[in-house]
Amino acid sequence: MRAHYRPPQQGKISQLIDVIVLVVLTIGALFVPLWLNMAGAAKSVAQPIENPTWEALGQTPAQAAKYEALGHTPQTAHDLILARFDYSFPVGALVTMIAVILLYYFLLLRFSEAEYRDVIAEKFGE
Amino acid sequence: MADVDITSQTMDGMGPHGTRVGLLRVLGPAHVWALGVGIVLVGEYMGWNFAVGKGGAYAALIACWFAGLLYTCVAMIDSEVTSTVASAGGQYTQAKxxxxxxMAFNVGLYLVFAYTMLEAANAITAGYLFSVVASMTGHAAELDQRPFIILVIMFLAWLNYRGVLATLTFNLVITAIAFGAIIILFLSTSGILGGGIMDHAALFEGHELPYGWIGVLAAMHFGLWYYLGIEGTTQAAEEVRSPARALPFGTLAGIMTLLIAATLTWYVCSGILPWEYLGDGVDGAVAPLFDAARLSGSTGLVWLLGFGTLFATLASANGCINDASRACFAMGRDKYLPGWFGAVHPRHRTPYRAIIFLVPIALIFALGAPLDQVITFSILSGLLGYTFMPLNIILFRRKWPLETIKRGYEHPFHPIPAITLLTLCGITFFAVFLGYGTQLVAMIGFYIVVSLWFHFWRYRFVNRGAQFTMPWPKPRGY
Amino acid sequence: MDLWNWLEYGAWGLSALLALYMLVDWLRTDSTYPEDVLTSSREGEIEALAEQHKAREAHHG
Structure with a gap:
């Protein structure tokens, strides 16, 4: 059985630096897409209707009645009703995403396995 | 050992100086239920309706049930593993x-992020509610929401700081009220008590599936929001009196409660609110159950659902602080994060440094980022965690088959739940990609970077063999 | 100044008070107890303890 691994003691300053690194990375991951204006699924109105009526917005009388109960007029509800997501996507983007996810899991399982063998070897002896 | 008592605050016979400061075992199954359902129930009061926006009302119902199936698998798998690995840190300790x-480091981060982001989302919603109530009661100017957002986070952090029993008893009461409010709203608007105001057929006419079937897929993204966080029950493992029994019981009772609440919520809201309004959680229905109550014309229901919404956000933020701090604490204890986090308050017996550290983090997100962004980050971290679970259970059963370790609960039909869960996770990744692809890649990029950081730097501080604490035999194949 | 303005100030004040409480208690705790007592919690140990405790209870009862 080989000698047990003895981890070094970590000093206060070094602990603090580690925490700062993690916090900066986290906030980066959240806010960088926002700053680059690449975030948020933009819903948009493809074909605006001038002088909208409930019929023109595709609402039946029953549906229109609900909107009126909620305090909307055809004008104020125009964007709400007509905005749609665009689900078309370039195939390249999908392939990129799949590749990134697979790479991530490959990395994760590969390194974990190597570290895990160490743990088991030390815990249960060789 | 004669004058030593483990329940004693000063002399429990362990650790240096005769004292061992650990978490207190004071919780019962009802607290586990309250922790699980409390975190999630807010998803019924806000957020799930983005699924309606992504695919229409029917798509949201299909997503609700498929996500329900996903979470039933999660609950079953989690119950089995956690009834064996009962430790604060939950899935993090399982992965380890x-x-x-x-993997454990990543899972621990998923937990901290999913819960801290969810906490921020809850505080934002609570702030919004205060502003609505202010304008309803005749406050002319725009209310400054910031002090209320900060107060929610501070108050709940303080409650968590002071002790787990009071924290989760508080959660039990407000969660029960919020759940009761959904039932009462259903009974009084569906025509069972008094006149009904439901009109599904007329509201759906012409808008059955506005995006076609791809909308159903896309809706899965926010379908998770009906249940997100139920897996957090495992974080209480070091504080329940009998984990092997209470954790599976509380978790499975929780998922059943949520399936009922989610379906009722969909039924009530889609029968009262037009789908375009319901599906827009920013300019339309921010709090859909509350809006449904407003259209019912009953002042009593408006107040009931107003309080229901507030209580649900509080219960959720409260549970999130509890879970995120336990995960952070467990990682600090093992030196995955700086050991400073692994401290327990000697009197309150809570991971007080982790609780305090997460307060400013939650505030940054609550005051600085838009709601759907915060929700998406929470969902993504959750989703990565659910993708880990099937891998976890398959390896668990392979390394320690049923006869080698006694489990408090054995989930049936293995490996069907694991495969179902993995498939549903794949579908949900695609659903998130439809519309939020950039965030998905940014998030995974982040996890790749921190994984490298951990493997090449941080892991040197971890004690190799000693971190394996379960009294298990050697795993098969090693 | 109506009720809600007062409530805003109240919320700021109460938040500050709670933050101050946690801050003071945190610093006091850290300076009262040695670090190795505060971080003496170990994963898994509690399991063994709880069972021991149960056995003791059964013994007494």
């Missing part, structure tokens, strides 16, 4: 014992 340290 079953897959390996790097």
């Amino acid at each position: 014992h079953i897959i390996g340290p790097l």
Whole structure:
């Protein structure tokens, strides 16, 4: 059985630096897409209707009645009703995403396995 | 050992100086239920309706049930593993014992992020509610929401700081009220008590599936929001009196409660609110159950659902602080994060440094980022965690088959739940990609970077063999 | 100044008070107890303890 691994003691300053690194990375991951204006699924109105009526917005009388109960007029509800997501996507983007996810899991399982063998070897002896 | 008592605050016979400061075992199954359902129930009061926006009302119902199936698998798998690995840190500790340290580090971060982001989302919603109530009661100017957002986070952090029993008893009461409010709203608007105001057929006419079937897929993204966080029950493992019994019981009772609440919520809201309004959680229905109550014309229901919404956000933020701090604490204890986090308050017996550290983090997100962004980050971290679970259970059963370790609960039909869960996770990744692809890649990029950081730098501080603490035999194949 | 303005100030004040409480208690705790007592919690140990405790209870009862 080989000698047990003895981890070094970590000093206060070094602990603090580690925490700062993690916090900066986290906030980066959240806010960088926002700053680059690449975030948020933009819903948009493809074909605006001038002088909208409930019929023109595709609402039946029953549906229109609900909107009126909620305090909307055809004008104020125009964007709400007509905005749609665009689900078309370039195939390249999908392939990129799949590749990134697979790479991530490959990395994760590969390194974990190597570290895990160490743990088991030390815990249960060789 | 004669004058030593483990319940004693000063002399429990362990650790240096005769004292061992650990978490207190004071919780019962009802607290586990309250922790699980409390975190999630807010998803019924806000957020799930983005699924309606992504695919229409029917798509949201299909997503609700498929996500329900996903979470039933999650609950079953989680119950089995956690009835064996009962430790604060939940899935993090499971990963450490079953897959390996790097996986554990990632899972621990998923937990901290999913819950801290959800906490921020709850505080934002609570702030919004205060502003609505202010304008309803005749406040002319725009209310400054910031002090209320900060107060919610501070108050709940303080409650968590002071002790787990009071924290989760508080959660039990407000969660029960919020759940009761949904039932009462259903009974009084569906025509069972008094006149009904439901009109599904007329509201759906012409808008059955506005995006076609791809909308159903896309809706899965926010379908998770009906249940997100139920897996947090495992974080209480070091504080329940009998984990092997209470955790599976509380978790499975929780998922059943949520399936009922989610379906009722969909039924009530889609029968009262037009789908375009319901599906827009920013300019339309921010709090859909509350809006449904407003259209019912009953002042009593408006107040009931107003309080229901507030209580649900509080219960959720409260549970999130509890879970995020436990995960952070467990990682600090093992030196995955700086050891400073692994401290327990000697009197209150809570991981007080982790609780305090997460307060400013939650405030940054609550005051600085838009709601759907915060929700998406929470969902993504959750989703990565659910993708880990099937790998976890498959390896668990392979390394320690049923006869080698006694489990408090054995989930049936293995490996069907694991495969179902993995498939549903794949579908949900695609659903998130439809519309939020950039965030998905940014998030995974982040996890790749921190994984490298952990493997090549941080892991040197971790004690290799000693972190494996379960009294298990050697795993098969090693 | 109506009720809600007062409530805003109240919320700021109460938040500050709670933050101050946690801050003071945190610093006091850290300076009262040695670090190795505060971080003496170990994963898994509690399991063994709880069972021991149960056995003791059964013994007494």
